[in-house]
Amino acid sequence: MRRVLAVILVCALIAGVGVGCKAKAGVVNLGGIFPMTGASATFGTSSKNGVDMAVEEFNAAGGATIGGVKTTVNYINEDDTGLPEVGASAAQMLINQDHVIGIVGAVMSKVSLAVAPICQAAGVPQISPTSTNVKVTLVGDYIFRACFIDPFQGTVMANYAYNTLKVQTAAVLYDNGNDYNKGLAENFKASFEKLGGKVVAYEAFTDEQKTVDYKAQLTVIKAANPAFLYLPNYYGSVALQLKQAREMGLNAPAGGGDGWDSPDLVKIGGAAVEGGVFSTHFSKDDPAPKVQTFVKAYTAKYGEPPDSMGALAYDAAGLLLDAFKTCGSIKGSDIRDAMKNTTFSGISGAYKFDENRDPIKSAVIIKIVNGQQSFLQTVNP
Amino acid sequence: MGQFLQQLINGIQIGSIYALIALGYTMVYGIVKLINFAHADIFMFGAYMGFFLAPVMAKIFGGAFIPTIIAAMIITGLLGFIMEKLAYRPLRYKSRLSALITALGVSIFLENFCAMPFIFGPTYRAFPSMIANKNITIPGHLGLVISNVLLLDVGVSVFLMVLLFWFVNKTLMGKQMRAVSFDKPTASLMGINIDVVISTAFIVGPALAGAGGILYGTTYGMLASPFLGIWPGMKAFIAAVLGGIGNIPGAVLGAYVMGISEAFATSVNSNLGYGIAFVILIAILLIRPSGLLGKFVPEKV
Numbered sequence: 132m133r134r135v136l137a138v139i140l141v142c143a144l145i146a147g148v149g150v151g152c153k154a155k156a157g158v159v160n161l162g163g164i165f166p167m168t169g170a171s172a173t174f175g176t177s178s179k180n181g182v183d184m185a186v187e188e189f190n191a192a193g194g195a196t197i198g199g200v201k202t203t204v205n206y207i208n209e210d211d212t213g214l215p216e217v218g219a220s221a222a223q224m225l226i227n228q229d230h231v232i233g234i235v236g237a238v239m240s241k242v243s244l245a246v247a248p249i250c251q252a253a254g255v256p257q258i259s260p261t262s263t264n265v266k267v268t269l270v271g272d273y274i275f276r277a278c279f280i281d282p283f284q285g286t287v288m289a290n291y292a293y294n295t296l297k298v299q300t301a302a303v304l305y306d307n308g309n310d311y312n313k314g315l316a317e318n319f320k321a322s323f324e325k326l327g328g329k330v331v332a333y334e335a336f337t338d339e340q341k342t343v344d345y346k347a348q349l350t351v352i353k354a355a356n357p358a359f360l361y362l363p364n365y366y367g368s369v370a371l372q373l374k375q376a377r378e379m380g381l382n383a384p385a386g387g388g389d390g391w392d393s394p395d396l397v398k399i400g401g402a403a404v405e406g407g408v409f410s411t412h413f414s415k416d417d418p419a420p421k422v423q424t425f426v427k428a429y430t431a432k433y434g435e436p437p438d439s440m441g442a443l444a445y446d447a448a449g450l451l452l453d454a455f456k457t458c459g460s461i462k463g464s465d466i467r468d469a470m471k472n473t474t475f476s477g478i479s480g481a482y483k484f485d486e487n488r489d490p491i492k493s494a495v496i497i498k499i500v501n502g503q504q505s506f507l508q509t510v511n512p
Numbered sequence: 513m514g515q516f517l518q519q520l521i522n523g524i525q526i527g528s529i530y531a532l533i534a535l536g537y538t539m540v541y542g543i544v545k546l547i548n549f550a551h552a553d554i555f556m557f558g559a560y561m562g563f564f565l566a567p568v569m570a571k572i573f574g575g576a577f578i579p580t581i582i583a584a585m586i587i588t589g590l591l592g593f594i595m596e597k598l599a600y601r602p603l604r605y606k607s608r609l610s611a612l613i614t615a616l617g618v619s620i621f622l623e624n625f626c627a628m629p630f631i632f633g634p635t636y637r638a639f640p641s642m643i644a645n646k647n648i649t650i651p652g653h654l655g656l657v658i659s660n661v662l663l664l665d666v667g668v669s670v671f672l673m674v675l676l677f678w679f680v681n682k683t684l685m686g687k688q689m690r691a692v693s694f695d696k697p698t699a700s701l702m703g704i705n706i707d708v709v710i711s712t713a714f715i716v717g718p719a720l721a722g723a724g725g726i727l728y729g730t731t732y733g734m735l736a737s738p739f740l741g742i743w744p745g746m747k748a749f750i751a752a753v754l755g756g757i758g759n760i761p762g763a764v765l766g767a768y769v770m771g772i773s774e775a776f777a778t779s780v781n782s783n784l785g786y787g788i789a790f791v792i793l794i795a796i797l798l799i800r801p802s803g804l805l806g807k808f809v810p811e812k813v
Contacts, residue, residue, distance in 0.1 A: 170736065172635050307782070336782040341743060343732040346522040347778035347785065354515040367636060367734065374733055379518070380647055380657030399638045399734055 159197075159461055161186060161204050161448070162225035164236030164246060169213035170340045170367045173393040174238045174440045178260060179208050180433050181444030182235050185452065195456040204232075204452060211237055213340065215245035222246040226253045232461050233257065233451045238440060240264030240311040247274045254463040256470060258451050260443035261389065261412070264310045268488045273467050275488040277447035277477070278412050279512070281311070281388075285318025285363075287410045287494045287510045288386050292359045293326040296384060302332035302357035304348055304372060306339045306364055315363035315388050323361075331355040339368035345375050353381045365390040369407075370400030377403045384408070392439045397502045407499045408507065413442040413479045414495045416506040425478045439479075446477030514654040519775045525662045527771025528669035529731070532724030533748035534755070534763040535676060536717030542693040542758035543713045545608065549615040550595060552745020553622035554718040558588045558725025559639070559735055560632050566640040576642040581668070581726045585719040592718025593711055600714075601707075626738035636736050639729035665727050672723055673764055676716070680760060685712060693758065747774070750793045756806020765804060 163182050165175035186206045189195075194203040207229050211218035218237050225231045226249065233256045237243045243262035250257040251271030258275040259267060263284055268274050292298050301323055305316035320330045332355040334348040349372070352360070360376065360383050362369050369391055376385075384406060391409035415426045415436045425445065429437040437445075454469035455461075475482045480492045496507040533555050540548045561584040569583065570576040599618050603611045626632045643661055650656040680686040691699040692709045700706050728744065729735060751770040755762025770789060778785030796803065 168634050170636060334782070336778075337786065340736065343734065343736070343740075344522075344526060346525075347519060347775045348782065350515055350518045350522060350775075351779050353518075367736075371732060371734060374645075378645055378647065378657075378659040378661065380649065380655075395638070399636075401641070 157200055157202055158205050159202055160229045160231045161206050161451070162229060162231035162234040163206060163208045164211050164218050164221045164225070164234060164242070165208065165238055166213040166242070167208070167210035171213055171238065171365050173395050174261070175210065177438050177441035178238055178444035180429065181260070181437065181441040182206060182208070182448040184429065184432065185445045185448035189449070189452045195459065197459055197461060207231065211242050213239060213242070215242050218242035219245040219249060222249045226250070226255050231255065232455060232463070233466060235260065235444060235448050235451060237262065240267055240314070241309055243267045244270070244310065247271065250274065256451065256463055256467045258447045258470070260447040261440055263389065264314045266310065272488070273463065275470055275484065277443050277450065277482070277490060279492045279494055280489055281314040282318045283512060284388050284410050284494060285315050286322040287496070288361065288388065289319050289322035289326060289328070290510070291408065291496060292361070292386060293323060293328050296359060298328070298358035300329050300331045300357045301359040301361055302334070302352040302355060303330060303361045303363070304334045304336070304345065304352060305362070306337065306368070307335035308337045309339070311390065312363050316361070319361050319363065331357050339364055342368065343371060345372045346379065349376050349379060349381060353379060357383055359383055360385040362387045363390065366393040366396040367399060370396055370404060373400055373403040373407065389439055392497070394435070394438070397499065404499050405502070408496055410494045410496055410510070412439040412492070412494065414497055414504070414506040422478050442479050446479050446482070449477055450475045450482060514656060517654060518656055519779055520772060521656070521658060521662065523772030523775035524768060525665050525731070525771070526774060527768035528665045529724050529727050530744065530748045530751050530771055531669055531764045531767035532672065532720045532727070533745060534751040534767045535673070535760065536721045537749050537752040538755070538757055538760060538763040539713050539717045541752070543689060544600070544604070544710055546600065546611050546615065547749070550618040550622055551717065551721055552741035552748070553619050554588050554591055555721040555725045555728070555745060556738055556741030557591060557622065557626070558584045558722030559729045559740065560626070560637075560738070561587050561722065562726040562729045563637050563639055563735060566642055576640070577730075580642065581723055584722040584726050588722025588725070589715040589719035592714040596711060596714035623738050623741075632738050634737050636734055639733050639735055641733065643730060661731055665731055668723065668727060672720060676720070676760070679716070685709070689713060747789050750789050754792060754796050754803060756803025759803065759805045762803055762805035
């Protein structure tokens with residue numbers, strides 16, 4: 132009798148384990164890895180909002196038909212806290228435990244670089260909404276991105292500084308422990324010098340999550356007397372850098388990249404960030420009707436207008452889900468092929484991937500005027 | 513020359529905040545021969561108290577800075593007192609290793625407890641601006657610009673240090689503290705209440721760290737997370753060792769040396785700036801382990 136009971140219990144256990152593992156028929160999982168906490172937390176919140184909206188619209192429009200079964204998508208969001216190791220373990224969990232059909236993420240290039248090899252090895256398509264570092268898509272053919280890359284971004288700001296602001300000298304302060312900041316700094320320096328300008332100071336610090344005092348580097352920069360400050364860092368540290376720069380009388384105009392794109396830039400930096408310019412992917416002031424519809428819907432749902440992260444995450448998820456619907460299969464290789472050949476038109480532009488799965492897209496330049504983001508111009512590649 | 517002076521001034525500003533933390537480390541060590549690892553987290557707690565109390569104080573008193581710093585000092589002093597009573601007093605006559613491990617435990621507890629979402633939360637906070645920033649250009653051709661926040665940091669630090677020196681050298685309680693740090697058993701035989709003296713050290717030290725926390729928040733404007741105390745705390749501890757642990761003027765000297773060397777090292781290379789603190793620690797332990805102002809007390813057998 133005891134033996135029979137034991138056998139029944141073991142069978143029940145195995146059945147129970149089996150039930151938890153696979154997604155139910157008719158529902159597939161989509162994974163997302165974003166920095167929900169940490170120094171770039173606003174990026175994570177916006178991105179998750181964007182993906183949520185895309186998934187909701189996809190399911191409301193009828194979802195996809197896989198093997199004759201109407202299938203909707205269930206979105207699972209993971210927090211990478213801004214650290215590559217946490218992102219990597221989140222990717223493992225999403226792939227092995229939740230059997231996701233694809234991963235939208237990450238925001239930071241250094242996290243995407245940690246997640247990409249895992250997705251590539253498992254054959255799960257990954258699309259990063261905002262990782263701009265060149266190396267990300269070079270990991271493998273399952274890795275895509277929805278944004279422009281840093282060589283382009285660095286050039287955009289170098290052109291703006293040299294041709295529009297007409298400055299001849301610039302100084303750079305960047306995080307040398309982060310691929311994103313380093314890549315942008317190098318690209319800006321190369322482009323600016325090619326135009327004929329001179330980078331008079333090229334200072335570094337390590338790990339913007341841990342550093343609060345930039346005065347030593349700013350003093351060196353001030354002594355070199357630059358006409359323009361290039362700060363290719365995330366909004367938290369940029370706010371501190373500009374505050375400290377203005378406190379020591381360093382009033383040169385400042386510029387940066389899409390890491391500046393957060394409402395908290397003004398919240399932390401206050402008057403010090405006034406007049407700053409940065410290159411990014413999307414402006415809510417874009418008059419195109421598609422964009423305005425999206426902006427209105429996002430604002431109504433989340434109480435604040437979308438930033439680049441939200442818009443790009445919405446497009447990235449939309450693109451992946453569109454490919455999923457087109458190929459009608461949950462196999463990674465099919466979805467990947469559909470993505471490669473996509474003609475998806477998102478709110479941040481039309482998507483056409485080059486041979487490295489990087490889209491050819493324009494940038495917008497935004498200026499901080501009276502504490503608000505103000506659209507300046509679009510720059511086409 | 514201008515850049516040299518500017519870096520020197522930067523270093524003095526950083527050093528002032530380190531000094532307030534280092535004083536707490538050194539006082540506690542002098543009296544109970546315990547390195548209070550949780551001291552860095554009291555500094556963090558003070559900074560967060562500033563974040564929460566500043567709007568309240570602004571409403572009640574109008575100007576926010578002085579009431580906030582006093583309130584933060586009282587709260588952190590109380591925290592230090594509770595910490596001593598709960599965690600260190602039961603281990604007072606046990607081995608020093610137990611007390612050290614307990615100190616580590618209190619530190620980890622404070623950091624992670626405060627990082628819980630219903631306490632302070634792990635995300636960053638923008639510290640309320642209580643002092644409007646005004647730049648003061650020093651006349652002359654050197655082109656030095658200092659901000660009034662810098663003057664505030666140094667001014668408040670020096671004021672509190674002078675207050676501490678008066679307390680330790682000119683009051684009865686200060687005399688009792690010096691006696692206990694010199695020879696604890698004999699002091700108790702002379703009728704000094706050891707419990708009261710130790711508790712006082714654990715109120716005054718943390719109160720200074722709390723003031724340091726407010727200055728940190730005012731200077732940098734952002735509280736990254738409840739783990740923000742680790743790095744400044746480590747530098748302040750090295751400062752205390754540099755000056756001679758247990759020696760109060762030594763802690764101040766050590767802190768300014770640390771701050772200035774950090775400013776100069778970072779201007780050369782940012783990674784050197786991080787490492788210079790430990791280079792100094794290794795150097796002082798090899799060359800003069802009792803510290804710059806400390807006296808080498810041989811162990812009498």
